[in-house]
Amino acid sequence: MSKHTYGSGFFxxxxxxxxxxxLGIITTFSLTSHQNNQPAGSHDELNFEFLGGPGKPYTLQTNVFSNDNGGREERVALWFDPTADFHTYKILWNQHQIVFYVDKIPIxxxxxxxxxxxxxxxxxxxxVGSLWSDTTWAAHGQQINWTQAPFVAYFQEFNINGCLEDTDSTNQCNSTHYWWNGPRYLGLDQTEIVNYEKVRRKYVTYSYCYDRGSLHPECGRRTLE
Incomplete structure (x- = not known):
């Protein structure tokens, strides 16, 4: 876990x-405001979660919590084997948008x-970077194969370009003084849009917006998809 908290940035x-x-072992990279004494359903969080299973490729799940219980899961079938080598995962968070990247591709x-x-x-x-277990939703009620332990995830090149919330106000963290808040990051550029639309078309296997009767109003808006 980072020593500081941040109000915006590129991570x-x-x-x-x-x-x-x-199966049931989850590798995560996340931003979170959660504190032990914080009431349930009141924290913010942005996360990558890698969900594995026997004989199955990893699924990459992302979620967004915003002073609530989340429920905004999306899943991507990665076009490479994330166990074979290191790949770069990035989160852009500013007052305009949140973008999850795999290598240089917005997903x-x-x-x-x-x-x-x-x-x-x-x-x-x-x-936060972490490795943890779950026998309910992540393992679909099945048991974890502990004979495979230890489970080891490798993390490297941890890089933060962020506004320190410890010292700056939230408004200051939205300042264009920080490059990630500038015009370049008001939205995706043209190359990113092309790559993003390809991912959405070919590799997204689930989105909360696909659920019939979704109560999330953003699901009714036109997006880059």
Whole structure:
């Protein structure tokens, strides 16, 4: 976990995932405001979660929590083997948009839609890399194969370009003094749009917006997809 909390920024981590029967073992890279004494459903979080299983390729899941319980999961079938080598995972977070990148390719965009009543992450967040287990949703009720232990994930080149919330106000963290808040990051550039649309078309296997009767108002808006 990072020593400081941040109010905006561009966050990067290179990760190599356990090459084992890892059903129920989750490797994560996240920004989170969660504190032990914080009431449930009141924190902000942006996360990458790698979900594995026996004989199956890893699924990359992302989620956005915004002063709530999340429920904005999306899943991508990666076009490479994340256990074979390191890949770069990045999160851009500014007052305009949140972008999840795999290497240089944007795989998800969550825009600031507070104008239509959508919560948008604004709490100070720490940066966390972790490896943990779950026998419910991640393992689909099955048991973890502990004979495969230890499960080891590799992290390198942890890089933060962020506004320290410890010393700056939230408004200051939205200043264009920080390059990630500038015109270049108001949205995706043309090359990113092309790559993003390809990912959405070919590799997204699930989105909360696909659920019939979704109560999330942003799902009714036209996006880059």
């Amino acid at each position: 990067r981590l290179r990760i190599k995932i356990p090459n084992k029967d890892s 998800r965009v969550f825009e600031n839609n507070t104008g239509i009543g959508v919560n948008y992450p604004s709490q100070a967040m720490s940066v």
